[in-house]
Amino acid sequence: MPKLSLSTTGPLAALVLLIVLGAFLNDNFLSAGNITNVLARSAFIGMIAVGMTFVITSGGLDLSVGSMAAFIAGMMIMAMNAMLPTLGIGIPLVLAGMAVALLVGLLAGLGNGLLITRAGIEPFIVTLGTMGIFRSLVTWIADGGTLSLDFEARQFYRPVYYGGIFGIAWPIIVFAVVAVAGEIAMRHTRFGRYCEAIGSNDKVARYSAVKVERMQLWTYVALGLLVGLATILYVPRLGSASGSTGLLWELEAIAAVIIGGTALKGGYGRVWGTVVGVLILSLIDNILNLADLVSPYLNGAIQGVIIVLAVVLQRGKSSAEGR
Amino acid sequence: MTAVLELRDVRKSFGPIEILHGIDFALHAGEVHALIGENGAGKSTVMKILGGYLEPTSGGVLLDGKPAQYHSGAAAEAQGVVVIHQEFNLAPDLTVADNIWLGREMGGLFLDHKAMRAGAQALLDQLDCPVSPDARIRDLAVSDRQMVEIAKALGRKARVLIMDEPSAVLTHREVEVLFRMIDKLRAAGVALLYTSHRLEEISHLADRITVLRDGAVVRQAQRGELTEDGMATAMVGRDLNDIFPPRRADFGPVVLEVEDFAVPPLVQGVSLSLRRGEVLGISGLVGAGRTELAEGLVGLRPHHGQIRRNGVPVSIRNLSDAAHHRIAYLTEDRKERGLLLAKTLRENLTLSTLSRFGGALISRPAEEAALTQAISDFDIRAPSRDMAVGNLSGGNQQKLLLAKTMLPEPEIVIIDEPTRGIDIGTKSQIYHFIDRLAREGLSVIVISSDMPEILGLSDRVLVMRQGRVAGVLDGAAISETAVVRLVMGTTETVADEKAPAHA
Numbered sequence: 001m002p003k004l005s006l007s008t009t010g011p012l013a014a015l016v017l018l019i020v021l022g023a024f025l026n027d028n029f030l031s032a033g034n035i036t037n038v039l040a041r042s043a044f045i046g047m048i049a050v051g052m053t054f055v056i057t058s059g060g061l062d063l064s065v066g067s068m069a070a071f072i073a074g075m076m077i078m079a080m081n082a083m084l085p086t087l088g089i090g091i092p093l094v095l096a097g098m099a100v101a102l103l104v105g106l107l108a109g110l111g112n113g114l115l116i117t118r119a120g121i122e123p124f125i126v127t128l129g130t131m132g133i134f135r136s137l138v139t140w141i142a143d144g145g146t147l148s149l150d151f152e153a154r155q156f157y158r159p160v161y162y163g164g165i166f167g168i169a170w171p172i173i174v175f176a177v178v179a180v181a182g183e184i185a186m187r188h189t190r191f192g193r194y195c196e197a198i199g200s201n202d203k204v205a206r207y208s209a210v211k212v213e214r215m216q217l218w219t220y221v222a223l224g225l226l227v228g229l230a231t232i233l234y235v236p237r238l239g240s241a242s243g244s245t246g247l248l249w250e251l252e253a254i255a256a257v258i259i260g261g262t263a264l265k266g267g268y269g270r271v272w273g274t275v276v277g278v279l280i281l282s283l284i285d286n287i288l289n290l291a292d293l294v295s296p297y298l299n300g301a302i303q304g305v306i307i308v309l310a311v312v313l314q315r316g317k318s319s320a321e322g323r
Numbered sequence: 324m325t326a327v328l329e330l331r332d333v334r335k336s337f338g339p340i341e342i343l344h345g346i347d348f349a350l351h352a353g354e355v356h357a358l359i360g361e362n363g364a365g366k367s368t369v370m371k372i373l374g375g376y377l378e379p380t381s382g383g384v385l386l387d388g389k390p391a392q393y394h395s396g397a398a399a400e401a402q403g404v405v406v407i408h409q410e411f412n413l414a415p416d417l418t419v420a421d422n423i424w425l426g427r428e429m430g431g432l433f434l435d436h437k438a439m440r441a442g443a444q445a446l447l448d449q450l451d452c453p454v455s456p457d458a459r460i461r462d463l464a465v466s467d468r469q470m471v472e473i474a475k476a477l478g479r480k481a482r483v484l485i486m487d488e489p490s491a492v493l494t495h496r497e498v499e500v501l502f503r504m505i506d507k508l509r510a511a512g513v514a515l516l517y518t519s520h521r522l523e524e525i526s527h528l529a530d531r532i533t534v535l536r537d538g539a540v541v542r543q544a545q546r547g548e549l550t551e552d553g554m555a556t557a558m559v560g561r562d563l564n565d566i567f568p569p570r571r572a573d574f575g576p577v578v579l580e581v582e583d584f585a586v587p588p589l590v591q592g593v594s595l596s597l598r599r600g601e602v603l604g605i606s607g608l609v610g611a612g613r614t615e616l617a618e619g620l621v622g623l624r625p626h627h628g629q630i631r632r633n634g635v636p637v638s639i640r641n642l643s644d645a646a647h648h649r650i651a652y653l654t655e656d657r658k659e660r661g662l663l664l665a666k667t668l669r670e671n672l673t674l675s676t677l678s679r680f681g682g683a684l685i686s687r688p689a690e691e692a693a694l695t696q697a698i699s700d701f702d703i704r705a706p707s708r709d710m711a712v713g714n715l716s717g718g719n720q721q722k723l724l725l726a727k728t729m730l731p732e733p734e735i736v737i738i739d740e741p742t743r744g745i746d747i748g749t750k751s752q753i754y755h756f757i758d759r760l761a762r763e764g765l766s767v768i769v770i771s772s773d774m775p776e777i778l779g780l781s782d783r784v785l786v787m788r789q790g791r792v793a794g795v796l797d798g799a800a801i802s803e804t805a806v807v808r809l810v811m812g813t814t815e816t817v818a819d820e821k822a823p824a825h826a
Contacts, residue, residue: 188684190677197674200663207623207652207660208675208727209642267665 010313011259011276014306018283025291034286036169040161042282043171044069044230049253049274050182051223055123056257057186057269058195058219059202060116063127065227066249067134068108072231073241074138076101077149089156097157097235102228108134109224113217131250139243146242154239161236171233178226182271192269195219199266255303256281259310280306325388327352327514328373328404328483333382335368343368344539345382350483350514355505357517357525360535361558361746366518369535370485373516374406375399397426403482407472407489409744413460419443420456423475446474449507451500465492466609473504484508485516490524491744494609494772495810502528520746521773522551534558559748566751567779568758574782575599577634578766579650579735584628586612586619589790593628597735597766602757604781605770606806612790613770614655617737621645621652642675651733653724655740655770657717661724664713668705668723669694671712676730697726702752718749725756736760737768742776754780774803788812 022029048065055062080097087093108130115126141147149157164170186192194215197205206212235241258264259280260273281303288296326349335343343365350356350373360366371377372384375393384391386402393399396406413422420436420443429435429442443456452470460468469492476484490498505528508515517528525532532549534542534557542549542557549557555566579597584590590612597603605613619626622639630637632648639645645652654660662671673680673690680689697703701722705715712720721742728736741757742750757780761767771777777784784801786793786809793809796802 184684188687190685193670193674193677193685196666197663197670200665201659203660204663205674207642207654209646210674267663 015276022287038282038286039172040169042278043175044234045252046175046278047178047226047230049256049278050178051226052253053257053269053274054219057199059199059266060123063250064131066246067131068227069231069246070138071134072101072104073235074147075104077147089152098232101232105224105228109221113220117213117217146240148240157236179275186269186271255307329385331383333379336380342538352512352514354530355515355528356531357529358533364535365538405476405479405481406485409487411468415461419458419471423478446477466497483514488518522554568755574601580631582629586615586624586626590616591790600761601782602761602767604777604784606777607787611787613787649734651728651736653728653738662712672727701726718745735766739770
């Protein structure tokens, strides 16, 4: 795309503006520690948001990802605790835990996807339902409290969140890989093209021999896997899961996608935009915490304004293009 | 006699480009004024200015000789200037009666459903329209929606009625009802503007004809002054002796046979055969099951019965199967089923054959090359390659859709309404494309509601009526009367014939 439109440059400009503002307000803002902190925290929502970009682009929606993350974290911790006596503390235990997380994520995504594509229920309804189910299940399993990973295992697992290579934390590296892979998938593979086609007009896609249901199913499965991946990196941070793990992640992920310029009604996906959207949301949070200009309690309000503003700018763009 | 509604030296520019160059145009009470021209000649813009949807850049709009005081479509309607758009202005989830009275509901605090229902019924009766006032628009056939639009205009006591290609979606019989209605409105003193690509309708209906070409009036004539040939020549600016290509004579072996084919619930017991290098026309009323048959044949609808390809029985359960057997289908619904209007030419062209372009990653250069080829093969005229397909003219959209359909190099292509809503110049081009395909050894099935098209293109004509084959005409037996007889079912009487459950 040689032309730069407002919806491409807008979020990027906002991001730059936030960085300048942050640097101006606090000397620590541009320190390696703070940057790592912001990026690592963005990584979980970021990976989920990249998956969400495909779901939304193909005309779907997934409200269950936050609850799904809590559920996966719960299952992963329980599985690791259960396997601890046989496997002992070590890499096999961690790998087994990761496999469980990915498997549960895949199955959860598959469940959402099948209900939507096979049973033909609206994505909003299906995932509203599973959102309640996943969260309630994890609360029930934890009996209203917290599921904690064995202390020794937690110590061993910690570097997956806190460690890294060349001074870059693992979550940041994984997020970068996911983002690049997502961008390539969206722009340069048939899967991405089909997602956009289905979201634009699923009838046209169907009449063009695109396997609409199968593609939509894949978007939910991929999202489930990415939620699993995000959970793998999230669990070592706290080493526990409860009914409030991943609360409102779904809204943050959807917000990041929308801020990034992907159309909520589908047909137009932007993975880079999503990455920028995630960073904008985390930076607002970070700046409010660092600077005492505005109360951090207003974080949600400012994010809300940004989301609405992003959509208004998008609308301005589409009416300028004319129809 | 003063005109009811008049344009005086109207110019209209979009940005730096002037697209109407000083139009003088008047609608008189009790007259049908036809506005004709190719796609892009400026008809829609003229209608939008008359209807208050657009303001002229310069020049005047006069209502009853005084400058018109409306600046929106709604304000124009309030003064009796009503436009019936090609894309209908109906709320699909509301009932017929709700739509007819939309914005002018009867009753006070609470709606007077009874009065609105009765009023709607009276308007529909005037139109001989069997639709129930309680039906939802969503459930109606396109032709019935058109009637509801007209009823809605009548309900608004229109003094000026502007109709943008009202007959494009109607069948023969429905067009007759429409014409009777127009006659009634004319007798009642309504000033009517009528547009259509069907010139025989124009010579039948119009008291006055204005021909637009490239944003200027090139000819104005009274009834009887202009033959259909004359109209076409004025519209195109050159002679159109050969709208249709000459007939082909060399046919190869049978490439497709269909026996006892059914697409429930409508299509039953259809048998047909198709030879190499042949154009088979399928005629019939809207709702006769033509599209259902075609969609069944390419696996878009569940069906049963036997399909033999080059004599070998095949099973076609989906479009991929059809593509595997080298059968392609071009849908009648270009905007909703054929093309992604918000996407570029390239993305549309390759959508159904994407696996041919590159491996794991799509090869952009290969796609661009295919687009370059398609643009030259099918004479697609796009101001820019990167533009959204929705901004192309209907004719160029259709050429692109044809290019997309031909990209997998099918041996059999089924084209459903090849030229709906397309100007006569592009029509002729598409006819020659179809002829070229047949001469190159493809077999073509053309489904069309346009009688001259069926007569001018087909080597054989198959007529469908109520989901069955009413008859097949070959060579010299093809004539308008013969086709119409079969369409209407006047040659044979079938005792147990019933109207289909839904239209």
